[in-house]
Amino acid sequence: MAEPLRVLFIPFFVPSHINPMTDLACAFASRGVDVTVAVTPANGALIRRTVEQAASAGHRIRILHYPFPAAEVGLAEGIENLATVHPSEEGKIYKAVDLVQGTHERLLREQLPDAVVADIPFHNLTYAAKKLGIPRLTFYPVGAFSVVVMGRLEEHKPHAGLAKGDNTPFLVPDIPDNLEIVQSELPNFLRIHDHHAENSDQIRKSSRECFGVILNSFYDLEPAYCDELVGRDARRGFFLGPYPLWSEKDDVEKAKVEDDGKCLAWLDTQESRSVVFVGFGSFKCFSKEQHWEMARGLEASGRPFLWALKEKNLPGDTAAWLPEGFEDRIRGKGLVVRGWVPQVGILNHPATGAFVTHLGWSSLMEGLIAGVPMITWPLAYDQFLSERLVLNVLRVGVRMWDGYRSSLPEEAADAVVNAEAISRVVSRFLPPGSADEELEAVRKRAAEYRPRTRTAVKEGGAAYNDLTRLIDSLKAFSPEAEWGDSAAISTPYLGFLTASPA
Template sequence: MVNEYYQGKLHVVFFPFMAHGHMIPTLDTAKLFGARGVKCTIITTPLNSPFFTKEIEKSKKINEGRSMIEIEVFRFPSVENGLYKGCENLEQAMMSLDMAEKFIKAASMLREQLEQYLEKTRPHCLVADMFFPWATECAAKFNIPRLVFHGISLFAHCTKEMVMVHQPYNNVSNDDESFVVPFLPHEIMLTRSQLPREYLVEGEQSELKRRHKKIQESEVQCYGVIVNSFYELEPDYADFFRKQLGRRAWHIGPVSLCNKSQKDECSLDEHKCLKWLNSKRPNSVIYICFGSLAHLIAPQLQEIARALDDLDYEFIWVVREDKYRMSEEWLPQGFKERTQGKGLVIGGWVPQVLILQHEAIGAFVTHCGWNSTLEAISAGVPMVTWPLFAEQFYNEKLVNNVLKIGAPVGAKKWQVVHFIEDLVKHENIVNAVRKIMDGDKGLEWRNKARKLKEMARKAIEENGSSYCDLTSLINELRDYHFQKHD
């Protein structure tokens, strides 16, 4: 039974991949659609649903008990695919590449439930994650337009496409020799070691290559792509994506800026972190966080601690909760005592958007995941770039070579789990941080970052580029629906 409040409204269904890096921006995207009077449904699994319901309850408090967002729960086949019971989020499966592959396979088993849901509800649009390429076929069965949600930048998407199609890595003699990615608007240089090993497998034998091909085919066949970015940030690549690659795209970000009232909703523990920042001078604190999927080994954590010992700056360092809970033996002897009052080492989740927006933050040491990168840009914070895997090495090039608002630590190898021989040494970390925190170059980067912050905020305001793109998309979906029923 359709709620009377929703009758006659455009209905858009969102289907994010089960990982916080995908769920968070999808929820924010749904909030943007909901704010324009669009009924939204988010598909998720039982153990991921509390994340969404908590946020929906918050919005109800603001909107007289109403929310434009509902939840639909699908059963997740973890045990049938060799995963342990209750493994419903990619973060839980990142102990090895084998487990991650099993998780992605399990996610593909949601196809039948999706088709049953679409047949029953007949929404006006399906926004499905890039990791669900089969969703295009599902939607087409019921003449429903499918949009792809990409959790990556347009720059990264264009770079990945040129690397995969033209394979410039075949023109170098070893993994550490640089090659130029062809046909891009800027000269972007990479090495083979900064690419997934599966890229380098001959022919179509690589699972990664097969998956990329399916995603590419699905994207070409679908209605278009929603991108969490804004035109002014990467105009050359927005144009390249549309004109050279021939893809339809709507940039509607930064979507995290929809959470204007978030500060009032923080818990007491989160406020403690922000209260600590309130006592610090502007641009004086380093924020260090590698996202929810990174697994840094103890020797690498020790190198970071040694760097913080050597640096005079105050810091907030977020460490994966599992590593932090197991023990603190990885910390150098006396580190906690020496840094008492100088810094916070926090295990688990923190209100990252609010931390980055705090005036005390002077630099962000980041893995260059797109959510984190865009949140830093939206807050006007320059970055120390330390990519690990996924498309993070591409994002590093955008930050340092195109936008010129960051300095690299010198990470050289694409790897989900790093080994002792891959360590980034503490002196490299120290040098990169000092480049941003001190001197004329750091000031130049900070000023550029602040200008981008203003551009980001204008983009989502009425008549801004992202605001207008979202308006255009919603109007187009309404026209599509009415034409179909004429």
């Protein structure tokens, strides 16, 4: 019997990358691949349960820990990802990316996998892997739309001639659709000189030169952008999403086990498709003023709502972050839950009728998986671009706010969405069958994605077939056929290959 294909996965230090990459690793393992997920100890705790469940099902999958350079970057022991640091210390996490290069190369030499799937920031691994004759795949936690649009903005820089503060809408050049954006909503790295901006050319070069890229999408979702990406932004593209469906995380009954009666039992008391779920992930948080406006707007809307309030991000007395008596007044009609919530279970619950979301890609995909219309409220990074996909291409949502917005925290703090605007949008989401024809059309299109996403990962589906294509390509891989005599290359990024093992 032939030895199974061995693949090493290395995610970036943030849960929104670690968790979906682990879901993808489970998909590989379910197809007979021998999988190792390399993470630092604290980040390993985030995925232990998922990996153990896959292993208990008989799949070859394990966690391999390597040290996080906390002391070297000035972080306390156990602080190892972007979700656990203050925004002012995010640069220390990115500094760790540079410091673990030697460790990653050592892992490659020790493990000698048949392939390595490494996250976007680890661009050096393309060349380290090539030196060892190993194909590297770049992991994207987003879809083709985001990669293509960011690539064209970076390539053409249509905003370069705009004066600071000029928010005149302009077309994103050289993409399949006519989509406009404004300067304040551009991804952060196109507006400020941060770590991503410093490394963007190297990241793009690495993605173009590696074996291929893996994206959290499926061809039928965004075919024009999948076609645009292959050959221009990558040599090969494999569209393997939605990642969560590979590990069947959309099951409401499974979520009830972890929910401890907080959310799903309350949803059981509500009417079908009546509840508006408000959830903004765990990375960014609002000002106190915006929390108050949110509370007032939700209360005034008259709609049942479930609000996931990230208490750990609120300094001081958390009670002061909501209007006095708010939770008493909305009791029975609304529910505020502090801390973790089973978002997938909530979205797939029959009572949930809309999703107020920041459009982080994982949340966007979870909304599509559930077939729930979205109320868009992007906050940073590529989320304002994703809003164009949701509103203009897929047409499965409505915008919360048409006023000024910004991708930079210091500017976003001054862009408060008032209670009246929140109430006006949320109040539209009456149960299905209302007289709001525009909303009914949005709701119908959103519902169509529930079966479409599930079909993608089933045998014969677009993502299932692409995973088969990728595994077959890796089994047939030959360094000589791929690179000829150039496997032993010299690049500016290979200095760490001769460093002492970490």
